[in-house]
Amino acid sequence: MNDAPLHWPSDRLQTLFGIEHPIIQAGMVWTSGWKLCAAAAKSGCLGMIGAGSMKPELLREHIQKTRGALMDGTPFAVNVPLLRGDVHELIQVCIDEQIRIVFTSAGNPALFTETLKKSGAVVVHVVPTAKLAKKCEERGVDAVVCEGTEAGGHNGVDEIPTFVLVPQVRDAVKIPVIAAGGITDGRGILAALALGADGVQIGTRFAATQESSSHERFKQAIVEAGETDTVLSLKKIGPTRMIKTPFARTSVEYEQRCATAEELQELLGRKREMRGMFEGDWEEGQFEAGMGSAMIRDVPTVESLVTRLLAEYREAQERIAGNRR
Amino acid sequence: MNDAPLHWPSDRLQTLFGIEHPIIQAGMVWTSGWKLCAAAAKSGCLGMIGAGSMKPELLREHIQKTRGALMDGTPFAVNVPLLRGDVHELIQVCIDEQIRIVFTSAGNPALFTETLKKSGAVVVHVVPTAKLAKKCEERGVDAVVCEGTEAGGHNGVDEIPTFVLVPQVRDAVKIPVIAAGGITDGRGILAALALGADGVQIGTRFAATQESSSHERFKQAIVEAGETDTVLSLKKIGPTRMIKTPFARTSVEYEQRCATAEELQELLGRKREMRGMFEGDWEEGQFEAGMGSAMIRDVPTVESLVTRLLAEYREAQERIAGNRR
Numbered sequence A, B: 001m002n003d004a005p006l007h008w009p010s011d012r013l014q015t016l017f018g019i020e021h022p023i024i025q026a027g028m029v030w031t032s033g034w035k036l037c038a039a040a041a042k043s044g045c046l047g048m049i050g051a052g053s054m055k056p057e058l059l060r061e062h063i064q065k066t067r068g069a070l071m072d073g074t075p076f077a078v079n080v081p082l083l084r085g086d087v088h089e090l091i092q093v094c095i096d097e098q099i100r101i102v103f104t105s106a107g108n109p110a111l112f113t114e115t116l117k118k119s120g121a122v123v124v125h126v127v128p129t130a131k132l133a134k135k136c137e138e139r140g141v142d143a144v145v146c147e148g149t150e151a152g153g154h155n156g157v158d159e160i161p162t163f164v165l166v167p168q169v170r171d172a173v174k175i176p177v178i179a180a181g182g183i184t185d186g187r188g189i190l191a192a193l194a195l196g197a198d199g200v201q202i203g204t205r206f207a208a209t210q211e212s213s214s215h216e217r218f219k220q221a222i223v224e225a226g227e228t229d230t231v232l233s234l235k236k237i238g239p240t241r242m243i244k245t246p247f248a249r250t251s252v253e254y255e256q257r258c259a260t261a262e263e264l265q266e267l268l269g270r271k272r273e274m275r276g277m278f279e280g281d282w283e284e285g286q287f288e289a290g291m292g293s294a295m296i297r298d299v300p301t302v303e304s305l306v307t308r309l310l311a312e313y314r315e316a317q318e319r320i321a322g323n324r325r
Helices: A012-017 A034-042 A056-070 A087-096 A113-118 A130-138 A162-172 A186-194 A216-224 A246-256 A261-268 A272-278 A291-295 A302-321 B012-017 B034-042 B056-070 B087-096 B113-118 B130-138 B162-172 B186-194 B216-224 B246-256 B261-268 B272-278 B291-295 B302-321
Strands: A023-025 A047-050 A076-081 A101-105 A122-127 A143-147 A177-180 A199-202 A230-233 A240-243 B023-025 B047-050 B076-081 B101-105 B122-127 B143-147 B177-180 B199-202 B230-233 B240-243
Touching: A012 A143, A023 A034, A023 A047, A023 A302, A034 A047, A034 A056, A034 A076, A034 A302, A047 A056, A056 A076, A056 A087, A076 A087, A087 A113, A101 A113, A113 A122, A122 A130, A130 A143, A130 A162, A143 A162, A162 A177, A162 A186, A162 B162, A162 B186, A162 B291, A186 A199, A186 A302, A186 B162, A186 B186, A186 B302, A230 A246, A246 A261, A291 B162, A302 B186, A302 B302, B012 B143, B023 B034, B023 B047, B023 B302, B034 B047, B034 B056, B034 B076, B034 B302, B047 B056, B056 B076, B056 B087, B076 B087, B087 B113, B101 B113, B113 B122, B122 B130, B130 B143, B130 B162, B143 B162, B162 B177, B162 B186, B186 B199, B186 B302, B230 B246, B246 B261
Parallel strands: A023 A199, A047 A076, A076 A101, A101 A122, A122 A143, A143 A177, A177 A199, B023 B199, B047 B076, B076 B101, B101 B122, B122 B143, B143 B177, B177 B199
Antiparallel strands: A230 A240, B230 B240
């Protein structure tokens, strides 16, 4: 094992967040509670609580449990999807609890940036286009996550993949850029940095870990998925990438016969995400996961995963760098 | 300007094809005739004639003109799409003319691999999945191009992007892997190599060069295209990525109202590709181009483009490698 310090081409995220590695564990519904967040933070990454599936009081509980698990003031973040009806309350919990890093997603970056920044928080927004990245920068957002269409869960309507999204966002803004979508190993981390990112956000790979709070059946589905086993569906009511469960296949059939948004909404009903990812219901649930699932073959602890990612990154970097120097 | 030799992590394509840089100029209909092919070959890349829009006798003419332009036996390739009705004749021209490198695409790799290899040619097949890459290897194909859904023109039905396709193909086969789809600059080349490719195939970026035989209006459209200005359409009759021309927008409207394959075929009619890319008809033509168009801003000569790609590659590599050594 090589103990020489790793080289990262940019240290901007390390400085902005106070973390060791520019690797961010994505906030994910029914998946990234305090256990995953604390484990990622302990491994030198930015851990993140996904508030998207939490009521305000539950979010508060997870924040306090994370603090309890970390004890030493190690930084961590909270992700708040802005389309939540009670988003004001979730944001207020973040402010009350003095959360220092907030990731907002799925909404207008102008909504809470000023409020959050006044509270002393660093604000990061998730974007699917370079155009929105530029708008974020203009509105004072501190960094952007640009998320390619490979990513699991809610997704941009323009279906721009990571490989072409990252360099365009890099060229569009001066603030730090975090690449997301399809990153599951050290090769992917290096490729994202080659394209111009300052660091990466990793979702599905962290969902399939011991500390992830999602159901074992969901983790198993990620491990079993092959290269064509996810689909971007529900395009008329909010494009979502998911594993091809029976529900997902039905939604695709609906789309193939041009079902209306109302029909899709009725099919979707309520609590599909909970039934899938939290309860493990393969038949009726929704299993949100990215295309990178195809490269995920195990359910390690977060610590061993991060060790492996860093070793793979080093190996890829040495292969690319050669021995010219 | 840095004159130190470039480091490439793999030399397998350089050896297989007898070229200096592991950069392949893609075969493109109405775009890559003898001028583009010869210019790419002279610049140390693998130049390629795109036979997809040529009758057999025209292909022969382009092969002979390429040889005339190169004179010194510099290697070049021919791309033959296997869905052509007269594909046997095109293949026979390649054999008669002793073409040493043949890229086949859009069809069954088993069809002509043996015949071509018996003639002494190196055979490369273009694939949209790791599954088909494995099949190619089993059938004796010498290398594969794995083409992500970002790529212009005819495209895989599974819509797998470059970022997740390349590492899966790398892990699936031992033969050399060429990454394609969305690669327009040196950062993209480095990212593809980081993901495990031995080299890259570049299409749209070479289409917008002085030596490309396509119409100026088509080149202008590539230069003007932004991040959401291409679309993968005609999914029921053969998914094709194209610039959002009036025809492309109509085809998308047809798809949004669930038009049948027959209706789409009737809309497409005949010669849309020629009218678009060769005749420059913005209203009625089909302009096939990749998502990388958004990063293309000029129409340089091939020589200056290749010089720039190599300089960008070197710069990205130095940024990634750091000064640890």
